[in-house]
Amino acid sequence: MWVPKWQRDRAQGVDSPMPTQVVSNEEFIPRPQNAAQQQVERLIGQMADDNSRKLGIDRRTYLASSMGLAAAFLAQNRVYGNYWDVAEDETLEPKAAEEKWPKGEYFIIDVQAHFTNGLPLGIRGAEFFRNMGFKLKEDPESYSFQNFLKEMYFDSETSMLVISGVPGKEITRDAAGKVLEREARTPGIEGKILPSWVMAERRQEINQLAGCQRALAQGNCAPNHYWDRKNNVPDQAALFEQMEREVKLYKIDSWKWYCHTDPGRSGNGFKLDDEKLTYPFYEQSKRLGLKIFSVHKGYASQSRTLGHLANPADVEKAAKDHPDITFIIYHSAMKHGPGEPQFTEKGYFDPTTGDFAWHDVLMKIKQRNPDIDNVYCEIGSAFGSLAIAHPEMCMHLIGKNVKYYGVDHVLWGTDCLWWGSPQWVIDLMKRFQISDELCEKFGYSKLTKDDKAKIFGLNAAKIYGIDLQAQRNALPDDALSKLKMTYLENGGMRDNAAYGWVRQNV
Template sequence: MYVTPEGKEIFVVDGHAHFWDGSPENQKNVHGKQFIDCFYAYHTGLSPKEQLWEKSKFEKYSPNELYNDLFIDGPDDIAIFQTTSLSDFYKTGFGCIKRTSEIAKKYPNRFIVNGAFDPRDGEKALEYIHFMKETYDIKGVKMYTAEWNGASKGWRLNDPDAYKCFELCDKLGIKNIHVHKGPTIIPLNKDAFDVHDVDYAATDFQNLNWIVEHCGLPRLDDFCWIATQETNVYAGLAVALPFIHSRPRYFGEIMAELLFWLGPEKILFGSDYAIWTPKWLVEKLWAFQIPEDISAERGGVQLTDEIKEKILGLNAARLYDIDVAARKAEFAAHPMSIAAE
């Protein structure tokens, strides 16, 4: 719960969080080291100075630290965890569904743990989707189209193998497909982060919600065009949001584009924890206004309190069937405590 300076209570769903182990002990090779180093550079490059972590905590943080950063010190009511296997780089996976689900069990209704799969695994991918549904009852998945797999350096959402997987997701009610379309992380195939495949997949799978993480940046115009045509395409703000600190005017431009093209119902807050922590992001977002001249160029769009409330939680709650009133009452009756461990 975020309490505004005016005393209003805002329900916060953090649409993008991780519980990872990037420690040297878990690294399989130099790629594993370079991957967490790259994340750490995002952290140090875009965080306010007083929010910087030591490298060792960043590589591997405890469940208690996570719990505190998100729910006690942080304003999250519910956090959606994305699984990022990267099994070529890490011995037991980077962000592993098993590990995250174990801590999720301790804190009922606070965690939503999403799965991940790789359509290039063919039949095995389909089996794994069944397994994740039966074992963890997943409601969503995270897709990395630029992930390596053997000789392949990337795939597209509209590949035939991917369509088989999405058909199964649709059938099993795994309806939220988060897609990493953002700055390059494993970029050998530069087109792997191209956003146009979202257009095909979203048209062909109308029952599924397509949440484009990092709103396609640096291909914001392509993304906005697609998200305007497709009613089931959403923008995840992870990575875009920290610019609110280092480049607030620039952040205003991104928000003006998103509000102008997509409208306020299709934008989702995400901290990308532990790259950034939600507390400062939410505080700054609540205090933020799009500069007048930028807003004027985009039909006068503005981040009103009502719109911020949607972005911070209500939009994600709709996608994940979260009963906000019920959860609010439940969390108020059982305040979180760090002693839960």
């Protein structure tokens, strides 16, 4: 018999801030918890019982605290090996964790943050994220702008963020040639996700609410979005009109491209190094004064037939031909995430080299071209999911990014709020370290606090021209910080509830 995970947890007294088993999202029969997962869960439960009793607090409050999270990391270490930097005293003394991992230690700029314009996506149901200990609801509200503010700014240490685009285009004019505005530009589904005009407006709202700059926004326009079907060529007039609108009117801070999608029904995607199709876009963008291009690479399953265009091989020529353009390669080009069946297929990850599909393509580009300095590796979704599902691959991801591109070319992104509040990913990075063994074998470097500071925000600040000193002065007193303080003082905290299905008897 299957029961909701929260119900089973309640019956068994389990309340875990970390995954302790795979939870079904109703698309597959829940798999039984394996021995190691049972052990982790038991250890977390034991520590929660013992420690909450010692501290004189209730169990739930303990597990929602930094001590509870530390207990979960410690339990993982005891079962799987020492992957996480966590000390025993962090599970008992609130100040131990706070001193070791002080809130606000890092200036965090999340360059990959999303919400929707009222559409429930249903993707918060990824099996291993559903049990992360956060309230991963699936209703429209859980993907809304209001929840975005709460989960990104109140429930996490994120200082600034980039509202990051999704596939979709705007219709520029109606049949009579009249320029359309707002909702009329995106009447279809893309209007319900995250069109450029919504990103721009919401960025403005956040910054006005805060009283300082807390958000940046991307624009979705791409080379194949407007197509002249009669002549089977790009409709450059419409394309340039939209580009100008996004840069000048929306004041976007970067483009966000999905080479493997075709919302303009051009009949194909596009490549970054296509001189005929893509280079005119670069040139026009330069003329408009925008030289930051954020490009989704990897996660190839997100396209029906054009997934091969999510391969980062085209970064090489484009980056060499346009040294004045900054290319931010999202997801570090990881081809498949741990939630996909291909992830476990033979050959996807080679433990002898640490290579895995399409991340290796991105790494080899830099190995072949050490002089390339305008390509950055963003780690959204890739880091968090690998840290939980495959810590060894996670070490290779970060180890190689830093080894080949340099620690000043790795950018923090989370893909939240698809996965709830990003605090769990932030905690993962704070405690993350590459093992001695892998450092020795593959020539990786241990990450220092300075390195993490660069990854968390300093690198993005440099790219986006953010005055860090001014931001550090402004943020603590801005309206968002005050609202967050009120939220926390009123007992706002994480809820370790999961809504998937598990076997009742395990």
